[in-house]
Amino acid sequence: MSLRTQTDSYLTFNIEKELFAINVGRVLEILEIQPITRVPQSPSFMRGVINLRGNILPVVDTRMRFSLPGSDFTIDTCIVVLSIENNKEATLLGVIVDAVQKVIEIKADQIYRSTSISSHFKEEYIAGIAKVDEEFIMVLDVDKVFSTEDLLSNSQEN
């Protein structure tokens, strides 16, 4: 589903030491990190909401989403605004990443189905693995990682 947008350009970014990629078709903009209004009693990875030009944008902490240890924001920390498809409805969501790298080309045949390589990440969240310049990049299936249902059921477990 995440490969719906037929472009070979991907935005790469870091979380912890890993390199991830999201199809640019899903990326609306990249914002500097800014104060985030926390919504009380919400699950901890739901970082809160920000004011995106008069609209309310929910923000997810990707580190916490992947059960990684939290870390302080640095000058590189960014909020990537994504368009997520939930039950055929597009919703905007901001996700916090450690640092945005660059936009690269990954051809569809360069992406391999992942075999479970990292215990940190649930396999179904990863659309595939690409090897670019001797580096492994995990291509995220954003609709799955950030689906409301998944996040909400996750919140009940917490």
Add this chain to the structure above:
Amino acid sequence: MDQYKSSFTEEAHELIAEMESSLLQLEQNPDDNNLIQQVFRAMHTLKGNSSMFGFKVIAEFTHHFESIYEFIRSGQQKATKEILDISLASLDHLSALVDDDSISSVDDQKKHAQLTAKVVAIVNAIQHTSAFNPTELIPEELNSEDGLKTYLIHFRPHRHFFYNGSNPLYFIDELQALGECIIEIITDDIPAFADIDPTLCYTSWKIRLETKSDQAQIKQVFLFAEHISDLEIREEMQFDEHIKIPEPSTSTEQAIKAAPKEVVAKKSVISSVRVPSERLDTMMSLVSELITLQAKLGTLAEHLPHSELLSVTENLEKISTRLRDNAFSMCLLPINHMLTPFNRLVRDLADGLNKEIEFLTEGTETELDKNIMEGLSDPLMHLLRNSIDHGIEDPELREQVGKPRCGTILFKAYCSGTNVFIEIKDDGKGMDPETIREKAIQKGIIGKDEILNEKEIFNLIFLPGFSTAEKISEISGRGVGMDVVKRKITDIRGQIKVSSQLNIGTTITIKLPLTVSIIDGLLVKVNDADFVIPLSSVDRCFELPGANVLNRFSSMVVLDGEQVPFISLAEEFYGTEKNGFAQEIILVYHEERRVALLADYVVGKFQAVLKPLGRYFQAMETISGATILGDGRIALVLDTSKVIEHYSVKKRFALCH
């Protein structure tokens, strides 16, 4: 052309709705002349419009239909149930025709043929029984020789005749239906080609009409053109008959005399203006933006103390508040706006099920935001269906249990605080908690030994996949019912509750917010975060009294000599009070009681433009939305009753464990 077509469709649907509501009222008061006139007028307009825009099938159909009401109007026929039944069925059919004039579906074609036959049959039946021939409607019978009179008609449309969409040719066509016409077109007034304004009407007509109809009937043709044209009708003496004293001619004077009546009637209609609802939505969102901007200006003015700027800001605030209230009230509609389909539903369903049901309404003048009303229509329809199908028993059964044969469904709306309540109450068989329990166990919704109180049991019916109907009927009980109803109500920020007593009846209460977008609130700080408490639920604010009054152990505070439970928002939301003790107390209403909320301090009154937090925070019931402050920061809007409920559930839970 499409544009005209869509405006025709829109108006046609409105006319049909108007007729439907009049007909339903007519059923209660069959002799009300006003209602009959209303139906007739609407029908006539629809007929006119449809033939003007080339909807032939509709024009033809309404023509027959109109004939019936012509008889009723002239007192030759009573509005019987048979006629009303067919009328209502015809309206449904018309409504389908408006969307699809060519009748593409086979079912519709069949229906069309059936209905037309029925309507024509009624017309014929009346004609046979009545002595008087309403010649306007049956032109074929006009040709009998005796009683023919000749009229000279001078029809002079005003220049602005076209402005309301009228077509003079249509009136002339209708005249021709009355009898033989010789038509002369007067083109003297047409200016030179260069000076022609194509939107004006320059032509007039002289018509010599041979008919059996009298003057009144001819005037009737021009009923809808009376105020936009000059009309002169004169009877011409027959050439070969004895000299008759001519009837006094209807000169323009008389036409003018009749005109003011029409004008008065028109005026009372134009006291309201129709506005497409998208425009209202746009206006509301613009007003929202204005208020956000005004808040920004307010913050700026505070930081740049400048007396003139302050006074301008203050005035702007006053005006934008008034503008907001005004814009908001424009989006309010009285609930009776949505009642016609319900009336109809009860009537038709009760007939279909052979039940006798009286549908009562109360408080229908209560106003509700149109957006909420739109979302409410389907769920209410469903609830009513349930009441009719499952609630009210058959008349025989009702008599056996000592109830009146005729069941009652009460639709009641009322306003309380910032909420509108809608109740649907029937005196039917009610729900048996035991049956529901068993059903739920059977369906695996609850465990076998789960203990639930009555309220919890009734709430089970709102769960997906739960339907108590033993057999699936056409009307309700597809098992998709109540959970969908609940979801739709929740979507418009409403709540639904059900209570029922076996053999006495069921009451369903829906609680709705008054508004969807802008609220007056109290801006408070809790642990440095901003929150807005809706002013409507606030009773008053107190400075924190001494610790001796505040009993932290029992969570009670004494205010005005009254013990009130309190909740510290900081503790509730963040677990700790960051700034030491809270400084201020906000007393809010919760159901019939009052509860004190503790906050760091109260910033002041704030107009909050409510923005939803979106799907990702759907589960956060205590926060009903967010709003943007003057400096761009976000404040969260609290749903105080949810905060309090949440707190009491947690507390009970803690006590149990």
